[in-house]
Amino acid sequence: MSGKSCHSGHRERVRRRYHEFGIYSFHEHELLELILFYGIPLKNTNEIAHRLIEKFGCLDEVLKAPEKELTKIKGIGASAAVFLKTFGDICGEYKEFISVNQYALSADEYVALIREYFSDTEENKCILFCPDTNFRISFSADIFLENTKDTIPIMNNLVKKESSRIVVAVNKMNSTASPNQNDIQLMDIISEKLSAVGIRLQDFLIIGKRSAYSLLNDSAFVV
Amino acid sequence: MSKSIDNIKAKYKENGIGILSEQEKTALLLSYADKGDTVEETAEKICDKYGNLYNAADCDISYLMKECDINLSSAVLINLVSQVSRVTEINDAMRIRLNTVENAKKFFTSYFKGRNTEVLAAVVTDKNFKINNISIISYGGFSEVHAPIRSIADFALKNECKYVFIAHNHPKSDNKPSPSDIMSTIEIKNAVDVIGIPLVDHIITGNNGGYSLRANKGDIFTEIKEYKL
Numbered sequence: 001m002s003g004k005s006c007h008s009g010h011r012e013r014v015r016r017r018y019h020e021f022g023i024y025s026f027h028e029h030e031l032l033e034l035i036l037f038y039g040i041p042l043k044n045t046n047e048i049a050h051r052l053i054e055k056f057g058c059l060d061e062v063l064k065a066p067e068k069e070l071t072k073i074k075g076i077g078a079s080a081a082v083f084l085k086t087f088g089d090i091c092g093e094y095k096e097f098i099s100v101n102q103y104a105l106s107a108d109e110y111v112a113l114i115r116e117y118f119s120d121t122e123e124n125k126c127i128l129f130c131p132d133t134n135f136r137i138s139f140s141a142d143i144f145l146e147n148t149k150d151t152i153p154i155m156n157n158l159v160k161k162e163s164s165r166i167v168v169a170v171n172k173m174n175s176t177a178s179p180n181q182n183d184i185q186l187m188d189i190i191s192e193k194l195s196a197v198g199i200r201l202q203d204f205l206i207i208g209k210r211s212a213y214s215l216l217n218d219s220a221f222v223v
Numbered sequence: 224m225s226k227s228i229d230n231i232k233a234k235y236k237e238n239g240i241g242i243l244s245e246q247e248k249t250a251l252l253l254s255y256a257d258k259g260d261t262v263e264e265t266a267e268k269i270c271d272k273y274g275n276l277y278n279a280a281d282c283d284i285s286y287l288m289k290e291c292d293i294n295l296s297s298a299v300l301i302n303l304v305s306q307v308s309r310v311t312e313i314n315d316a317m318r319i320r321l322n323t324v325e326n327a328k329k330f331f332t333s334y335f336k337g338r339n340t341e342v343l344a345a346v347v348t349d350k351n352f353k354i355n356n357i358s359i360i361s362y363g364g365f366s367e368v369h370a371p372i373r374s375i376a377d378f379a380l381k382n383e384c385k386y387v388f389i390a391h392n393h394p395k396s397d398n399k400p401s402p403s404d405i406m407s408t409i410e411i412k413n414a415v416d417v418i419g420i421p422l423v424d425h426i427i428t429g430n431n432g433g434y435s436l437r438a439n440k441g442d443i444f445t446e447i448k449e450y451k452l
Contacts, residue, residue, distance in 0.1 A: 018303075019295060038296075083255055086240075089240040090240065093248075093277070094304050095312055136272075153285050157286055
């Protein structure tokens with residue numbers, strides 16, 4: 001067996017394991033081994049991960065370590081050190097992002113955001129939007145109307161994101177904001193699924209060319 | 224690897240991550256998973272769909288793969304950003320000994336960082352206030368959900384601890400406790416007293432920091448000399 005296929009098979013298995021079982025199924029050095037896959041092609045990164053943890057104490061300190069210190073570890077070259085620094089910097093920004101973005105958008109604000117998003121999206125496409133986090137998932141109504149398996153990852157995401165309230169919007173920007181029977185049915189189905197996992201449907205909007213209609217509140221407004 | 228990615232790497236090297244646009248950051252990260260020429264296009268798609276890399280990082284991997292037409296390797300790398308960040312933040316905070324009110328406030332403020340919904344958490348410690356375990360007991364906080372006393376007692380007993388703390392967050396308001404927060408604390412304190420595990424404190428975090436119920440309403444609690452106010 002070639003070295004390349006040996007390591008690439010192992011790496012694929014590790015990624016699948018991460019995908020299936022999540023981060024908490026990994027010991028710290030295994031997590032670092034996985035991260036190192038992206039900075040070090042082809043080599044076995046398990047021993048390198050152990051050396052890094054031994055030197056710096058924990059994963060967080062590895063990701064904060066200067067490049068110069070990282071390259072002193074056997075197996076970490078200049079490009080691997082740059083990758084670890086890049087990844088560490090991005091994680092650092094993520095922590096700032098989640099601590100700063102604790103805001104709730106007003107109705108005017110989220111309608112404006114949704115309209116902007118819909119301007120590049122095809123007619124009748126829908127989104128589930130969380131005003132607390134600016135988190136959104138786009139989908140086709142059929143997924144819920146036909147109760148396909150694709151609703152499961154959508155609901156998983158909403159629960160994982162700890163969304164407490166959701167706005168659903170349907171793109172009808174090329175026409176008027178008039179609901180039809182499908183829209184009503186979609187609202188009922190989504191509302192039931194959200195309610196089952198303790199998430200509130202805050203609003204169900206039809207976004208038209210010049211106005212929007214709130215199906216949940218039975219009111220129209222100009223945008 | 225495209226010239227444009229080389230330019231982004233050079234820009235990052237010279238000026239740091241803060242100078243990069245959302246799309247550039249995404250492309251920079253993706254370039255480590257995808258050596259092809261479509262990295263920038265994929266980065267643009269991700270930013271269009273999710274607003275930025277950090278929202279995408281919170282997404283389910285399967286969903287990310289399907290919606291952005293990326294492979295497992297790229298999706299895992301993006302997802303690792305959020306998961307590793309959260310785990311390292313919590314692991315860092317777990318080293319704090321909860322032997323003082325300030326330490327308890329610091330820990331729970333860190334623990335609840337980034338949460339946009341109310342949650343109720345319980346922490347159990349050994350006799351030196353070193354954290355043994357932490358668990359989210361319920362979502363919705365005290366005002367929305369009747370504090371699950373049985374769950375807290377179960378959690379405390381199963382973890383062979385000396386002390387228990389509870390905490391909840393007010394993501395969009397200040398840390399002032401409501402009358403029901405105080406009543407529920409008394410109920411929980413009475414319940415864990417019965418099983419011999421003292422409730423040390425109830426910390427509430429809000430947009431103005433942490434609040435210690437013991438420091439402010441100490442008569443609710445049994446005295447614990449080792450816990451410094």
